[in-house]
Amino acid sequence: MSGVVLEGLVAARGTRRVLDGVSASFPPGRVTGLVGTNGEGKSTLLRVLCGLLRPTAGGGSVLGHPLDAPHRYVHRVGAVIDGPALLDGHSVRRNAEVVAASAGVPAGRAAEALEQVGLAGASAVRAGRLSMGMRQRLSLATVLLRDPDVVLLDEPTNGLDPVAVLGLATIIRAAAAEGRCVVVTSHDVHLLERVCDRVIVLRGGRAVHEGELAELLGGPPAPPAVPGLADRLGALMAPAGASGMGVVA
Numbered sequence: 001m002s003g004v005v006l007e008g009l010v011a012a013r014g015t016r017r018v019l020d021g022v023s024a025s026f027p028p029g030r031v032t033g034l035v036g037t038n039g040e041g042k043s044t045l046l047r048v049l050c051g052l053l054r055p056t057a058g059g060g061s062v063l064g065h066p067l068d069a070p071h072r073y074v075h076r077v078g079a080v081i082d083g084p085a086l087l088d089g090h091s092v093r094r095n096a097e098v099v100a101a102s103a104g105v106p107a108g109r110a111a112e113a114l115e116q117v118g119l120a121g122a123s124a125v126r127a128g129r130l131s132m133g134m135r136q137r138l139s140l141a142t143v144l145l146r147d148p149d150v151v152l153l154d155e156p157t158n159g160l161d162p163v164a165v166l167g168l169a170t171i172i173r174a175a176a177a178e179g180r181c182v183v184v185t186s187h188d189v190h191l192l193e194r195v196c197d198r199v200i201v202l203r204g205g206r207a208v209h210e211g212e213l214a215e216l217l218g219g220p221p222a223p224p225a226v227p228g229l230a231d232r233l234g235a236l237m238a239p240a241g242a243s244g245m246g247v248v249a
C-alpha cells in the first residue's frame with residue numbers, strides 16, 4: 001500500500017476552480033484530518049479520490065495508480081461522502097448484505113461490520129426508519145465490510161451521540177492500525193484531536209499546511225489520563241456492557 005499522493009491537483013465544481021493546485025500526501029497506516037472552513041473544497045477533494053469527480057489538471061496517485069485511472073483503484077477505496085447512501089426500503093441487514101455481495105466478500109462480513117458499529121441489534125429495522133446517527137453507522141459498516149485500503153470519511157460525526165463518537169474514534173484508529181490510509185474531514189476538533197496523526201489545511205484551493213498533529217499542538221500528545229467531556233458524557237450515557245459504537249435496543 002502506498003496511500004495517496006497529490007501533485008498540483010486542480011478540480012472545479014461548476015465554473016469555479018475549487019481546488020487550485022493541491023499538493024499533499026496521505027500515508028497508509030495513518031489518520032489524516034482534512035480541515036478548512038466551509039466551502040474550501042474538502043468534500044470535492046474526497047470526491048476526486050473516489051473517482052466521482054475528474055480532476056481538471058495536475059495529478060498524483062492512489063495506491064500507486066495514477067489519479068486519472070480511477071478504474072484501477074476505486075474498488076479499494078471506501079467512502080462516506082455527502083451523508084449516508086442507503087436502500088431505505090430494505091433492512092439494515094439487507095443493506096449490508098447487498099454491499100457484501102456486490103463487493104464479492106463473504107456474507108459473514110456484513111454481520112461482523114454491523115456488530116462493529118453497534119447495529120447488530122437493529123439488523124431487522126428498515127433503513128428508512130433509522131435515526132441520522134444510526135444511518136451514519138450503517139454507512140460506515142458498508143464501507144468497512146469491503147475491507148478498503150483507503151477510507152474516506154466526510155463529516156463522520158454528523159448526527160452521532162457522544163457514545164457513538166467515542167466508538168467511531170476507536171474504529172477510525174483501528175482502521176489505521178490495520179494499515180489503511182484513513183482521511184477524515186471534520187469541523188469537530190475534539191474528534192480530530194482524538195483520531196488524527198496528521199492534519200492538512202485547505203485554504204484558497206491549496207494545502208497551506210501539512211504536518212503532524214503533535215507538531216501543530218506544539219509538543220507530544222497530551223496523555224489521555226484526564227478524561228474530557230466526551231469521555232465523561234460517554235460513560236454517563238452508555239448502556240451497561242455497551243461496546244463498539246453503542247448498543248441499539
Ligand SMILES: Nc1ncnc2c1ncn2[C@@H]1O[C@H](COP(=O)(O)OP(=O)(O)OP(=O)(O)O)[C@@H](O)[C@H]1O
Pocket residue numbers: 013014015018036037038039040041042043044045
Ligand atoms: N454540485 C456543485 N455544483 C457547483 N458548485 C458546487 C457543487 N458542490 C459544491 N460546490 C461548490 O464547491 C465549493 C466547495 O464545496 P465543498 O463541498 O467541496 O466544500 P467543503 O470544504 O466540503 O465545505 P463544508 O465544510 O461546508 O462541507 C463550494 O463553493 C460549493 O458551493
